[in-house]
Amino acid sequence: MKKIIILLICAILLCGCGNGNMVKSQKTTQNNEQKYTSELFAMDTYMEITAYGDNAKEAVTYDGKVWGFPQMYEWWGVLYNKDLFKKAGIEKVPETFDEMKAVCEKLQAANITPFTAIYKDNWTVSQEFCSLFGGVLGGKDKIDSWLDSMNKGEGSFKVDGVDRVFDFMDLMKENSGQNYMDSDAATGFYAFANQEAAMIFLSDAATISVGSVTQDLPIGFFAVPVSDNADDAEVVACATDAIVANANGEHLDEALEVLDYIGDGGDWLKTVTNSYGGFMACMDIEADDEIASKDYYKDLKAYMDAGKVRSTLWNQLPSGASDVLGDDVQGYFAGITDEDQTLDALDEGFKKLAEE
Secondary structure: OOHHHHHHHHHHHHHHHOOOOEEEEEEEOOOOHHHHHHHEEEEEHHOOOOOOOOOHHHHOOOOOEEEEEEEEEEEEEEEEEEHHHOOOOOOOOOOHHHHHHHHHHHHHHHHOOOOOOOOOOHHHHHHHHHHHHHHHOOOOOHHHHHHHHHOOOOOOOOOOOOOHHHHHHHHHHHOOOOOOOHOOOHHHHHHHHOOOOOOEEOOOOOHHHOOOOOOOOOEEEOOOOOOOOOOOOOOEEOOOEEEEEEEOOHHHHHHHHHHHHHHHHHHHHHHHHHHHHOOOOOOOOOOOHHHHHHHHHHHHHHHHOOEEEEEOOHHOOOHHHHHHHHHHHHHHOOOOOOHHHHHHHHHHHHHHHOOO
């Protein structure tokens, strides 16, 4: 009973309830420096923060201090229906762009729609674009350099290899069925759960939503293959939510007691891990067998254990980036703009964001 009560208290506090927002879950985004330094308690002055992957801690670090306890570890890639792949005679997941095209051709030949359409929502296409774009930048150092230039208003989306991003989006458009712009994320999740398409390209949000419809779907996972080099296929992942404490709150001591409970690797993290169905960012905590035995979880863990992970971009870009990306990329999916027009619009939009 005591554990249940503590979990309920944690849940209430994490929702930001109570006087002074003692403890709450906050999105990790670039350009929150003023909040880091004026509102939040420096976690690493109180406890050791361990993280699953370097970029999990980077997401909550500013000016040499760790300002949040990285919680949710979102990951992006392609979830696929193993039964439909087998029906189409596909024996291995694609690791290169050409292999991805071949998979689509085999699915089409078997009268199976390859991709689930989720393009009516701008947040889905913005995340898909970032997942693809990071794959053509070429390694962490180049990604970091590009992010720095974009946040200063000096960078551009017109980089070497960007054509492949648009090639992949074209492949998706050609293989997402008719009227693909009419389908939003909720419709797409339902369609994938009902085996109306073989693949869905998105984050763990898809597994959670599909799981609410059916638990029986044989789902596998593979990293999106945007290049001709199999080694470039990596999971796109980052800690997108963090538990933070209000440094100026009336009950900081009580908040730190909650953090002690959360950080001991016990019931709270295990409960969240099981409900989330993926990996926690804060430390290496395995989900229960019911989750850890699923094929997509095992596939994902193989990538993570091999270090085949790269950072997402959207939460490290200036505030408002998701809206600019979503609107401009959605225009390309809808056929309103071509590649050059889309890149021009993105560059113009991000220069304005950097000036704000």
